[in-house]
Amino acid sequence: MxxxxxxxxxxxxxxxxxxxxxxxxxxxxxxxxxxxxxxxxxxxxxxxxxxxxxxxxxxxxxxxxxxxxxTTNYTYFMREEAHFKFFTETILPYLESTKKNKVLSIWSAGCSSGEEPYTISMLLKEFFGSKAGAWDTRVLATDISQNALTAAQNAVYDESSLREVPPAWKNKYFVKTSQPGVYGVAPIIKNNVIFRTFNLMNPIQFRLKFDVIFCRNVMIYFDQATKEALVNRFYQATNPGGYLLIGHSESLNKETTPYRYLQPATYRKE
Ligand SMILES: C[S@@+](CC[C@H](N)C(=O)[O-])C[C@H]1O[C@@H](n2cnc3c(N)ncnc32)[C@H](O)[C@@H]1O
Incomplete structure (x- = not known):
């Protein structure tokens, strides 16, 4: 060495x-x-x-x-499930009743190899069911690592990454590949995610503001000043009533963040 x-x-x-x-x-x-x-x-x-x-x-x-x-790209499906419960039970009912144009804007910022945005895509499919066609529920998923994004777009995963996925979902939303223990994400889930390369240090200039930003286990690499500046940019890019979800091992300074703290790792723009 x-x-x-x-x-x-x-x-x-x-x-x-x-x-x-x-x-x-x-x-x-x-x-x-x-x-x-x-x-x-x-x-x-x-x-x-x-x-x-x-x-x-x-x-x-x-x-x-x-x-x-x-950088470390470690991730898996259904990671930190408490967020997904909150997403399904609180966030989505709120968005369903308030988004009159039926367009959701959800961002997985620091999506790594795709497990997080595909989990969100499955939850959306479960929630909207037969009404899904009336809604635009596409998920934006970004990362700085091209390797991670290539893996995300291939959408082929080892069984170990699916360990938290309910068996019924494994049947519905994954397809077996010719290799034992290796699964592909079904097209209905895959096609609802748009992947882009994006460095979170850059200004956020996407077309829409976001209803929900997942930025989990990404800011652990950033120092306090960098993190606060990014959270302020997230805030500017969040719709009023929208949410920011960060990793459960992370926290924002309650005194300085413009978001309101709701529960661990869960924040809202009032
Ligand atoms: C541990 S993974 C998190 C994956 C997923 N969000 C989760 O919680 O399981 C962290 C990701 O953040 C990405 N990342 C680190 N710095 C970044 C930056 N400046 N801009 C965009 N992505 C970044 C890394 O490439 C990596 O894929």
Whole structure:
């Protein structure tokens, strides 16, 4: 494994922080462990040569490779189920009775390999049932990692990722593949999700404001100032009465967030 000097470590940490919001200041070992082989296979002999190159490079694929190595894409279907219960029992009935144009706008921000937006798509299908055709329930799903988005669009998952999925849903919303223990997401669920590459450090300029933003287990990588700035941007992009759902291991500062706290990891714009 290559070692990184304090100077190169700080240059890399500052670069990743200012461009992507991700705080790696306590991740020296992780950086050395995850990037050494990549650096050698790119033909560099040291972290110094690699960091010199990266800071000057304008190639998106160089950034991609580095982010894919350093960020964690761990996720699974029905993760943090309490949110999905609240979504079905409280949020969707509210939206059904208030959205007169029958257009919902739901965003999975930091969707990783797609399990979260596909879970939302299944819940929407369950909730609207035969009325689904009258509604536009498409889910926007974004991530910075191209690898994760490619996996999301392939929509093929190992059984372990489906461990929390009710058996009836497994039959309805998944198709078996030729490989044992590997499932594909059924087209009716897959086609209701739109995937886009998006860096959460950028201004939020989507066409519609959102009724619900899921941004779960993403801001754990961000420091407080970056997180607060992002939450303020989310707030501007949320419809009045809309919701922000974050990971259960995360919290927002109740004094400074413009959202109202409802229950753990669940916030609302009044
Ligand atoms: C642990 S996954 C969370 C997946 C899902 N939301 C969940 O809770 O299971 C975190 C995701 O955040 C993405 N991410 C990290 N920084 C990002 C940024 N600046 N912009 C967009 N996505 C980012 C990572 O690529 C990764 O896929």
């Amino acid at each position: 290559l070692t990184i000097t304090d100077n190169d470590f700080h240059r890399l940490v500052n670069f990743v922080k200012s461009n992507y919001g991700i705080d790696l200041s306590k991740k020296k070992q992780l950086i050395m462990g995850r990037l050494s082989n990549t650096i050698l296979s790119m033909g560099f002999e040291s972290f110094k040569d690699y960091v010199d190159y990266l800071l000057k490079s304008k190639k998106p694929e160089d950034m991609e490779l580095m982010l894919n190595k350093l």
